[in-house]
Amino acid sequence: MTSDFGQFCPIALASEVLTQKWMLLIIRELNAGSTRFNDIRRGVPRISATLLKQRLNQLEHAGVIIRQPHDNGGDDYLLTEAGRELKSVLAPIGEWGQRWAREIDDGDLDPGWLVWAMHRRLDLSKMPAGRTVLEIAFTDAPKDQRFFWLVCENNNVEVCVKPTGFDVDLRVSTSVRIFAEIWRGLRPLQPEIANGAIRLEGDTNLMRDFPGWLLLSVFAKTKQQR
Amino acid sequence: MTSDFGQFCPIALASEVLTQKWMLLIIRELNAGSTRFNDIRRGVPRISATLLKQRLNQLEHAGVIIRQPHDNGGDDYLLTEAGRELKSVLAPIGEWGQRWAREIDDGDLDPGWLVWAMHRRLDLSKMPAGRTVLEIAFTDAPKDQRFFWLVCENNNVEVCVKPTGFDVDLRVSTSVRIFAEIWRGLRPLQPEIANGAIRLEGDTNLMRDFPGWLLLSVFAKTKQQR
DNA sequence: CGGTATCCCCGTCGATACTG
């Protein structure tokens, strides 16, 4: 799709790049900090490798990113100034989506994506110093997507899909749907802990401070309108 | 394309609607004031009737517009609050396009579209009272797109592709490329009048005030960066 | 004017397998 709208309106020209399938989500990942091929994929899990590479090439061609060879093979994909300025495009789109977009259905509830989103929204400054290991257990997810682990240390959070070998400091058990609705800001967190829809087990301080360091979606504070 | 990105991120949900082909341009037209099927088409001339209708249906389904039966047949397509809020999405996309999008080529230089864009960007308060008829002559356009007429009166501007029957008050002759570059804010207007790249003939006051009432693109003041 | 109906092509994309 999408090229040659036959007009030189800046919105049309920008659309040639931005409205390609998956493009905004890739740009969102880049602006969230991902630079590596497979990191981007974790934020956009349903895209194929072929297509992601093609989109990255288009972004490079459009001057949104540059490639930089990486030691361990592959490239780093780094935003240019033009790419960083796309934050000002993503923000209002997300706000609008939060206010007006359709309700979500079960097909949108990807547990892995939710954990990947979480890993960028933990306030490490409000967590204990040193290493903290979280286990997320989605009670209603298929077996291979039921458990995830977040290893937090040194201003860095790693997402694992297998046990880490470290002791778990806090286990969070919940259904994907409930947690997603909290994540989106559609329901408050505290009552769901109180009524047991979210179960916390482990370190007492971590449990107590959980609502403090779990930052939720960037758009959680924007009120839904429909 | 575009549905089911498999995640409930608001940017993904908004993308399902907004990144459909032609969609942003249709929304731009609606937000510029068009409500009728063929008015929208004049702002998006390369879209087929079938596809435009399909997109309008999708916008209605997404709650961006509502349809209202019109006396002369067809419907008025009216923005909802959700639709009006998309202004906040269009603006940064246009700004980004103006700053960073590719250079335009000859295929983007649609004279009819340029005149249609112009008709929304005339400051009638700076034009004489009563009716003013402008003739635009694109010296380098194919015969059937060489002449256009703008009939300005009563806070309303009409675009015609055939002589109007009224006397012409001001004739503007220029190449599409030059006028497009001025329109986009890439070069100043006055020198091009002085050096004859834009030729004005007709009412002396209209000629003198031309740079005052020709408002140019909404994004003309945003400086290109590439 | 404001659409619908139909046909059909070509490009997009997913899936799978393979490589350095």
Next chain:
DNA sequence: CAGTATCGACGGGGATACCG
């Protein structure tokens, strides 16, 4: 890990004709 190559299916959408 970070891709590339190939292939085939599907469906988006252009073109054209028609209609109330």
